[in-house]
Amino acid sequence: MAKIAKDYYLTEVDKLPNSIYCMHDFMGEDGIQPHQHVKDQLLYTEGGLVHVKVQDTTYFLPARHYMWIPAGLEHSIHPGSNAVTMRNLYFPKTQGNEVFSAQAGIFPVNELLLQMLIFTHQWDGDILPEREAAFGFVSALRLILPQLSQNRLLLMLPIPTDKRLAQIIQYMDEFMQEGVLLPQLAQKFGFSERSLSRLFKSDIRMSFVQYHTIQRMLKALQLLLDHQIEIKEVAALVGYNSIPTFSATFRKVLGASPSAYAKRKDGLNLKP
Structure with a gap:
């Protein structure tokens, strides 16, 4: 099992409740200790397989897929190799699409969503509504997720x-x-x-x-x-x-x- 990394960014995600928090980071050999957020999380990974442990279940997140992690769900993240990179977007809870938002799941990433995720690489940290172009773009990405994510994959095994x-x-x-x-x-x-x-x-x-x-x-x-x-x-x-x-x-x-x-x-x- 990979060793657990310092939670240097975990407290920053929820500091500004109205922001969309954006973070891109190499995981190296480290993992992320059990934690939860007030915001919903989109976790996209590159470079190998990532194990996400949620209660009594282990999810297996491969490259070119993303995992949706609902607000308040405790989880830990463990990379399968030291080449893994995380792309994270944390969204404030909003009304609408509660069925999609409430359940953790893994979904394939199509070309449209892939290009949108690539575009977010230019930002890091809090994106506030005052930054209209950036906030509008990432908000649009969130809004279309249910439409683009019809195929929830059973990439998980109970412990x-x-x-x-x-x-x-x-x-x-x-x-x-x-x-x-x-x-x-x-x-x-x-x-x-x-x-x-x-x-x-x-x-x-x-x-x-x-x-x-x-x-x-x-x-x-x-x-x-x-x-x-x-x-x-x-x-x-x-x-x-x-x-x-x-x-x-x-x-x-x-x-x-x-x-x-x-x-x-x-x-x-x-x-x-």
């Missing part, structure tokens, strides 16, 4: 509370390449298939198949981001013998094919 299940999930991750099946898993850890299936559903509210599918796709995503590996090798490393099956599952979970995602993995590559 088990049962120690037995935590051990099983760790085993699933370590031996993913070999192909993990429920009957063999139950036998190895002294469960019946039925009781192990129930444990998944009672503890993390997901079936074994649902959890393991997302677990495999997130591992594949990390391999695509962090290593120069061909798609057929990535598929094999997460336990798929069929590349078409792997690609179809990847597209269903991540909203794009492995090849299309690999082409855009580097994000903006801008200097802060």
